[in-house]
Amino acid sequence: MLSYEEYRQYDATGLAELVRKKEASAAELLQTAIQRAESVNPQINAIIHPLYESAKATVAAESLSGPFAGVPFLVKDLGLEMKDTPLRVGCKGYTGYTSSVDSYAIQKIKAAGLVIMGKTNTPEFGLTPYTEPELFGPTLNPWNLAHSPGGSSGGSGAAVAAGIVPMATASDGGGSIRIPASCCGLFGLKPTRGRISLGPIYGEMWSGAVVESCVSRSVRDTAAYLDALAGSLSGDPYQxxxxSAAYLAELGQHPGSLRIAFSTVHPLGLPVDQACKDAVAKMAKQLSDLGHRVEEALPLPYFKEDLLERFLVVVSGESAAELQQLSKHLQRRATTADVETNTYALALLGRTFNAGDFAQAKKGWNEIAQRVAQFHQQYDLLLTPTLASRPIKIGALQNSAAEQTLLKFINSLNLGFMVKASIGQLADKAFGYIPWTPFANMTGQPSMNIPTLWTEENLPVGTMFTALQGREDLLLRLAAQLEQVMPWGDKIPDL
Structure with missing residues (x-):
């Protein structure tokens, strides 16, 4: 049987090659992954729905084929439906719900030969940049257990960083691929809007902000994953x-001398952790050494109002719709007993805006896209920190006792206007940590996290590159180039 030390040396592409060459069997890989999960998951709480027996049955009963045939894999417990498995989306209101169909992405994952062995933890409805749902408890960062692995794909990020699997699904509505990738020292590429279908259940999620993909240890795994899953279904709103070429083939292409703008200016005017500034400085020097043309961008094409008046309005409205959907599932009105305090308060906020407010905010997304398109006439890529600070400590962004008491009072009386009065404070708390990631969700652009440095607490810090819509190829070429000169895949947390 393949030892864990041997298993950990390979990415998903490498493990699939072992299976193809019959140097290891799919059953051996799965057993090693299960043993690793049983060893470390009690510490990090990444897997919330083990599917070990069904995974063993898949390996035993099927002749696996595809680019990742026989590779153990995990699925985030949000968005994707997988037939005959639980789906909780981090919400106790969905206790008992079982999926009856496979989403498009799950169908493609199975066709690629990946062996799904469990589902990973996520915050309720994916609403926070940390993974601490009341239903399942917090997921911890394998690099430093006192800290968060980010969110909302924190369970997937922690599981991959901990070496349980080399790759796992992740989705991104405001940074939820790139945030855990940064916190966990992984490669995370948010594709262009519509690159991977959300069907057949959803046409779009969060008004087009949400996209599906993965977090991985290597660039080639993400490229091959995109090749396997890219596509649309009839009826999808984005086609x-x-x-022109396979994404995997792009990795062998030189990116050329790119025009890259960088900035560490916080769009809300708040402080930025020196470690995040240092990561951008390190990356800028590396890019310059590679022959790219790098200069500071002043000003950024991002404004405070974009987050407060355009993103937050839409997300709060979508949260109100989430509660309506939960009410349909429960066959009664969803109450404060069914969801977390902050979720209910965000839904109340959404109800304070009218249809015109929502439509105006959504129109603003197009204005941002046009502004950013003009910016990219001068630059191929924009480089920023992925986050405004190193990974936060567990509980750092949770409500204080006073805040919790006040919100419970507001929720009990449905006083949405009181939530609206605190919108500035809410925004500072939420976007203080993630001021850059939501913009690519509003515009639909592809954006990626590159692991860049580790702090004195052994915490990863990433940098983020954003390109024009449809230019995943350019991001992947650059990522492959950077992976060669500043490799990160061999770094392993000591659990």
């Missing part, structure tokens, strides 16, 4: 043409 993209297939790329």
């Amino acid at each position: 993209l043409s297939n790329p």
